Amino acid sequence: MTANQPKTVARPRLKELSHYLGLSRTTISRVLSGQAEEHRIPEETRKRVLAAAAQFNYTANTLARGLRSRKSRTIGIMVPEISEGYSTAVLGGVEDVLLLSGFFYFVVSHRHRSELLREYPSLLLARAVEGIIAVDSALEEELPIPVVSVSGHHRQQSVVNIELDHLLAARYALEHLRKLGHKEIAFIKGQSFSSDTRARWLAICKVASKLGITIHPRLVTQLEGTAPGSDPGRAATVQLLERGVPFTAIFAFNDLTAIGAITVLREAGIRVPEEVSVVGFDDIPSAATNMPPLTTVRQPMQEMGRVAAVTLLQMIDGNHEEWPRKPIRVLPTFVERGSTGIAVATPETFLTRTVVRGKN
Amino acid sequence: MTANQPKTVARPRLKELSHYLGLSRTTISRVLSGQAEEHRIPEETRKRVLAAAAQFNYTANTLARGLRSRKSRTIGIMVPEISEGYSTAVLGGVEDVLLLSGFFYFVVSHRHRSELLREYPSLLLARAVEGIIAVDSALEEELPIPVVSVSGHHRQQSVVNIELDHLLAARYALEHLRKLGHKEIAFIKGQSFSSDTRARWLAICKVASKLGITIHPRLVTQLEGTAPGSDPGRAATVQLLERGVPFTAIFAFNDLTAIGAITVLREAGIRVPEEVSVVGFDDIPSAATNMPPLTTVRQPMQEMGRVAAVTLLQMIDGNHEEWPRKPIRVLPTFVERGSTGIAVATPETFLTRTVVRGKN
DNA sequence: CTGAAAGCGCTTACAG
DNA sequence: CTGAAAGCGCTTACAG
Numbered sequence: 001m002t003a004n005q006p007k008t009v010a011r012p013r014l015k016e017l018s019h020y021l022g023l024s025r026t027t028i029s030r031v032l033s034g035q036a037e038e039h040r041i042p043e044e045t046r047k048r049v050l051a052a053a054a055q056f057n058y059t060a061n062t063l064a065r066g067l068r069s070r071k072s073r074t075i076g077i078m079v080p081e082i083s084e085g086y087s088t089a090v091l092g093g094v095e096d097v098l099l100l101s102g103f104f105y106f107v108v109s110h111r112h113r114s115e116l117l118r119e120y121p122s123l124l125l126a127r128a129v130e131g132i133i134a135v136d137s138a139l140e141e142e143l144p145i146p147v148v149s150v151s152g153h154h155r156q157q158s159v160v161n162i163e164l165d166h167l168l169a170a171r172y173a174l175e176h177l178r179k180l181g182h183k184e185i186a187f188i189k190g191q192s193f194s195s196d197t198r199a200r201w202l203a204i205c206k207v208a209s210k211l212g213i214t215i216h217p218r219l220v221t222q223l224e225g226t227a228p229g230s231d232p233g234r235a236a237t238v239q240l241l242e243r244g245v246p247f248t249a250i251f252a253f254n255d256l257t258a259i260g261a262i263t264v265l266r267e268a269g270i271r272v273p274e275e276v277s278v279v280g281f282d283d284i285p286s287a288a289t290n291m292p293p294l295t296t297v298r299q300p301m302q303e304m305g306r307v308a309a310v311t312l313l314q315m316i317d318g319n320h321e322e323w324p325r326k327p328i329r330v331l332p333t334f335v336e337r338g339s340t341g342i343a344v345a346t347p348e349t350f351l352t353r354t355v356v357r358g359k360n
Numbered sequence: 361m362t363a364n365q366p367k368t369v370a371r372p373r374l375k376e377l378s379h380y381l382g383l384s385r386t387t388i389s390r391v392l393s394g395q396a397e398e399h400r401i402p403e404e405t406r407k408r409v410l411a412a413a414a415q416f417n418y419t420a421n422t423l424a425r426g427l428r429s430r431k432s433r434t435i436g437i438m439v440p441e442i443s444e445g446y447s448t449a450v451l452g453g454v455e456d457v458l459l460l461s462g463f464f465y466f467v468v469s470h471r472h473r474s475e476l477l478r479e480y481p482s483l484l485l486a487r488a489v490e491g492i493i494a495v496d497s498a499l500e501e502e503l504p505i506p507v508v509s510v511s512g513h514h515r516q517q518s519v520v521n522i523e524l525d526h527l528l529a530a531r532y533a534l535e536h537l538r539k540l541g542h543k544e545i546a547f548i549k550g551q552s553f554s555s556d557t558r559a560r561w562l563a564i565c566k567v568a569s570k571l572g573i574t575i576h577p578r579l580v581t582q583l584e585g586t587a588p589g590s591d592p593g594r595a596a597t598v599q600l601l602e603r604g605v606p607f608t609a610i611f612a613f614n615d616l617t618a619i620g621a622i623t624v625l626r627e628a629g630i631r632v633p634e635e636v637s638v639v640g641f642d643d644i645p646s647a648a649t650n651m652p653p654l655t656t657v658r659q660p661m662q663e664m665g666r667v668a669a670v671t672l673l674q675m676i677d678g679n680h681e682e683w684p685r686k687p688i689r690v691l692p693t694f695v696e697r698g699s700t701g702i703a704v705a706t707p708e709t710f711l712t713r714t715v716v717r718g719k720n
Numbered sequence: 721c722t723g724a725a726a727g728c729g730c731t732t733a734c735a736g
Numbered sequence: 737c738t739g740a741a742a743g744c745g746c747t748t749a750c751a752g
Contacts, residue, residue, distance in 0.1 A: 010504070011485060013745060024723045029747060040721055059486040063432065064745035067423040067728045083452035083662075085445075092443035095469060104466045104487060109455060125371060126419040127464060144370070229645055259649045285589055289619045291651020302443075373729060384739045389731060400737055424729035427744045 012056045021052050028053075032060065066128055075105050075312060076124035078117075079135045081228055082109040085284040086254075086301060090135050090150055093305020101313055110137060112193050112226045131312045134159075138195050146315035146323065148308045151196045160315065161327040162308050164196075166203035169297045172334035173251055173279045174207050176295070181343035182249040182277060186219040188236045188261065190253040191226070200253070200281075218245045223253055233260025241268060248276060248343040255280035255287045258294055262339065273341035283335055292338035304330055372416045381412050388413075392420065426488055435465050435672060436484035438477075439495045441588055442469040445644040446614075446661060450495050450510055453665020461673055470497060472553050472586045491672045494519075498555050506675035506683070508668045511556045520675065521687040522668050524556075526563035529657045532694035533611055533639050534567050536655070541703035542609040542637060546579040548596045548621065550613040551586070560613070560641075578605045583613055593620025601628060608636060608703040615640035615647045618654055622699065633701035643695055652698035664690055 014025045021028065023045070030039050031049040052058070066072035077094065079087035091107070098105055106127060110116035121143055124132060131146045132139075139147065139154060147159045154161055177185055187204065190197035208215050221239050223232040233256060240250070241264070252258035258280030262272050270276055272292060280287060283298035307328060315323050374385045381388065383405070390399050391409040412418070426432035437454065439447035451467070458465055466487060470476035481503055484492060491506045492499075499507065499514060507519045514521055537545055547564065550557035568575050581599050583592040593616060600610070601624070612618035618640030622632050630636055632652060640647055643658035667688060675683050 015745080025746080026723055026748080027721090030722095033747080042721075045721090057482065059482065060747095061427070061488065061745055062486050063423050063427040063488045064728090065747075067421070067427055067730085068745080068747045070728075072423065081452075082455055083445075083448045085443075088443045088448050091467075092441075092469075095442055095467075099468070104468070104483075106464045107451075107455075107467055108459070108464070109452075122417065122419065123464075126422050128421060128423045230649065263649065286646035286649065289590065289623065289646065290649060375729080385730080386732080386739055387737090390738095393731080402737075405737090420731095421729055424744090425731070427746085428729080428731045430744075 011061070012058045014058075014060070017049075017052055017056065017058055020056075021048060023049065029060075032058075072128040072130055073103050074127070074129050075103060075131045075133060075316075076120075076127070076129040077105050077107050077133045077135065078120055078124075078137045078139075079107065079109050080112055080137060082107060084228055085286075086282060087135050089284070089301035090305035090308070093302035093307075094133060094309045095305075096302075097306050097309035097313070103313070105133075130316045133308050133312055136195055138193075146312060148312045148315070150304050150308050153195050153199055160311055160324045162304050162311070163199070163327045163329055164299055164304075165329050165331050166199050167207060169200070169281070169299075169332040170203040170207040171211075172332065173281075173297055174204070174211055174213055176334065176336070176340065177249050177251070177277065177279065178211060178213060180249075180277065180340060183213070183343070184216070184219065184245075184247040184249070185213065186240050186247040186250045187215065187221070188233065188240070188250060188252045188257050189220065189222040191223045191232070193226075194223075194253075197253070204251070216245060218243050219247050223257060230256045230260030230263070233257030234264050235260075237261040237264040241265075249279070249340070250276065251279045253281060255282045255284045255290075255294055255296055257281075258296065258339070259286070259290055262290070262292070273339050275344055277340035277343070279340060287335075288337070290339075294335075295337045295340040296335050298333045298335050300330055300332070371421070372418045374418075374420070377409075377412055377416065377418055380416075381408060383409065389420075392418075432488040432490055433463050434487070434489050435463060435491045435493060435676075436480075436487070436489040437465050437467050437493045437495065438480055438484075438497045438499075439467065439469050440472055440497060442467060444588055445616075445646075446642060447495050449644070449661035450665035450668070453662035453667075454493060454669045455665075456662075457666050457669035457673070463673070465493075490676045493668050493672055496555055498553075506672060508672045508675070509555075510664050510668050513555050513559055520671055520684045522664050522671070523559070523687045523689050524659055524664075525689050525691050526559050527567060529560070529641070529659075529692040530563040530567040531571075532692065533641075533657055534564070534571055534573055536694065536696070536700065537609050537611070537637065537639065538571060538573060540609075540637065540700060543573070543703070544576070544579065544605075544607040544609070545573065546600050546607040546610045547575065547581070548593065548600070548610060548612045548617050549580065549582040551583045551592070553586075554583075554613075557613070564611070576605060578603050579607050583617060590616045590620030590623070593617030594624050595620075597621040597624040601625075609639070609700070610636065611639045613641060615642045615644045615650075615654055615656055617641075618656070618699065619646070619650055622650070622652070633699050635704055637700035637703070639700060647695075648697070650699075654695075655697045655700040656695050658693045658695050660690055660692070 014028060017028055018025045028049050031041060031046050032053060036046045108120045110120060134149045134152050136151045142156045142158055149159050150162045152161060189201050221236045223236055225232055250261050252261055258278050262278055265272055265276055272278055280294040280296035283296045287294040287296050374388060377388055378385045388409050391401060391406050392413060396406045468480045470480060494509045494512050496511045502516045502518055509519050510522045512521060549561050581596045583596055585592055610621050612621055618638050622638055625632050625636055632638055640654040640656035643656045647654040647656050
């Protein structure tokens with residue numbers, strides 16, 4: 001950071017502009033932050049300032065501005081894993097909104113490590129963020145800034161939840177399977193640390209009972225471990241097969257799990273969807289190009305990101321009374337593709353085949 | 361931002377700690393920024409300070425710290441699209457390194473819009489970032505801070521390039537296809553705005569001529585448009601089929617393109633790999649679960665991210681003489697999966713079939 | 721309509 | 737070994 005840097009054009013400061021224009025820093029600052037009107041700065045002056053700013057390519061140092069005004073115009077986004085599709089789809093939506101508003105964002109990913117989940121909020125606070133969006137992450141403490149949680153199911157006062165309508169999601173999937181004649185349905189629940197697991201499972205139980213679908217406990221399994229990708233789904237499916245209870249369909253926690261399940265089924269010589277149907281959740285991009293293409297419950301992830309961002313910005317600049325008091329609900333859609341089909345009459349058939357262990 | 365906030369525990373400031381400890385802010389600051397040694401602060405004092413900081417959960421306001429010390433401990437990352445696999449895989453690697461070093465990062469995605477490509481560097485500079493990592497993005501100006509470019513092929517003095525060994529990549533793919541007997545190989549080049557397109561294509565031409573593989577101009581096509589996903593790949597493949605020149609293999613610019621190509625081929629009734637082999641590039645997660653699984657040139661994207669971050673941090677804290685003067689090269693690996701097979705003797709066969717237009 | 725001065729919360733020469 | 741004071745680059749009461 002010394003004289004060794006390549007030749008640089010130093011960013012101009014307010015002081016320089018002030019000299020150049022023969023105006024006080026106060027006036028320039030007012031013009032540039034859009035307060036010309038309320039301070040009755042003449043149009044002529046305003047234009048001169050704007051022109052000079054453009055000419056010297058001046059923009060305020062946001063560190064200084066933030067320190068003084070207590071508005072950093074920055075938020076923090078916490079995700080479990082930056083390199084996975086769900087988080088980044090949400091991020092895409094968030095970005096759409098933020099960038100139009102002049103906000104920037106820090107991303108931190110905690111990879112489900114509890115010490116990171118605990119530390120990151122403080123670190124973000126030290127970075128003077130004005131709000132936090134938590135994606136599928138369980139925050140523990142109440143924070144002094146607004147928080148919007150996507151699929152997080154928080155109960156704190158300062159947290160507004162963006163939630164999928166899980167009942168509708170469950171109804172889509174289960175009615176679809178019932179219509180195809182499926183009665184023996186296996187379920188792969190999410191990892192216990194995923195904040196959506198509980199809500200999604202409760203909805204499934206409720207809808208199943210309403211539709212008269214029996215959930216056999218030995219056909220219920222759960223993802224385990226923090227491995228990214230479809231490995232946990234493979235392991236869960238192997239477990240399901242080993243239990244030896246016949247089933248004609250699997251409702252997976254998400255698409256990655258469904259993809260893993262299909263791989264294991266095929267390795268075991270079981271055809272999808274001819275012998276076993278598989279329903280996913282999320283509709284990540286590869287759901288459509290998977291073979292067979294996934295029938296799945298689509299979460300509007302981009303939209304959830306946009307809604308989260310809009311809500312957070314309103315909370316930041318509005319006052320507390322106006323904060324949403326209830327979760328904001330978004331709706332799933334159902335995407336029928338090739339991984340589901342009519343239930344076979346005798347599901348036991350596949351049990352006679354060799355079960356190939358999934359790599360894990 | 362007024363009294364309407366939920367009850368908040370204000371973050372303690374240095375002043376408070378100073379009162380509490382009966383020590384100057386100077387001393388406390390020194391202890392907390394690890395300068396106790398060089399200022400010969402007694403171990404006893406050091407411990408008292410650390411204990412108090414822990415007790416009050418004090419961390420320095422990074423805005424103030426950054427403003428004064430000119431070290432924001434923040435970098436900017438520019439990517440084309442936050443919600444696509446390539447960028448986020450690189451991001452994962454970057455994060456591994458940054459978080460250990462106490463750096464945070466802003467992400468901005470320009471979606472190939474030239475005004476954003478132009479503005480973002482200034483906006484990041486205004487945010488006082490100490491360096492920038494550009495992923496697959498062509499920066500125009502020389503910046504006053506260090507820049508590391510992943511797959512960017514920049515020529516500016518202040519930019520260090522992280523590059524894949526494209527010659528090796530091309531050799532892997534072409535030797536593999538030649539070994540399988542392919543002579544009529546079609547190529548789908550990247551979009552003209554993608555900074556890797558040129559380098560990758562030059563390498564292919566060079567290696568092809570060395571291996572005695574003829575590149576038929578009418579078997580060369582190019583991705584067009586900024587649509588994310590595999591749609592551009594579908595369109596390019598449709599074009600290829602319409603030209604009517606027979607081929608037995610396609611070397612696609614990336615995996616998404618390869619996936620799109622396979623879809624179009626199948627829709628046209630052409631079997632992969634029995635009639636046409638397809639080689640991808642990148643090895644994104646869905647390459648393995650695609651049907652058929654993709655044979656592809658794997659880029660070590662996480663590693664590229666890690667290398668980029670390590671390099672940038674060294675540039676930030678080292679002096680200019682020590683900056684790398686050459687591109688840093690990383691090596692691809694080759695992943696043989698199911699989308700390639702032995703070349704058919706009479707590739708013309710597929711041309712008699714109906715060509716189905718890819719949706720686009 | 722305009723500006724001088726204070727101050728945001730730190731770090732860092734400088735002095736002892 | 738320790739601290740008083742200056743200052744990073746802004747914004748914002750306050751005053752006129």
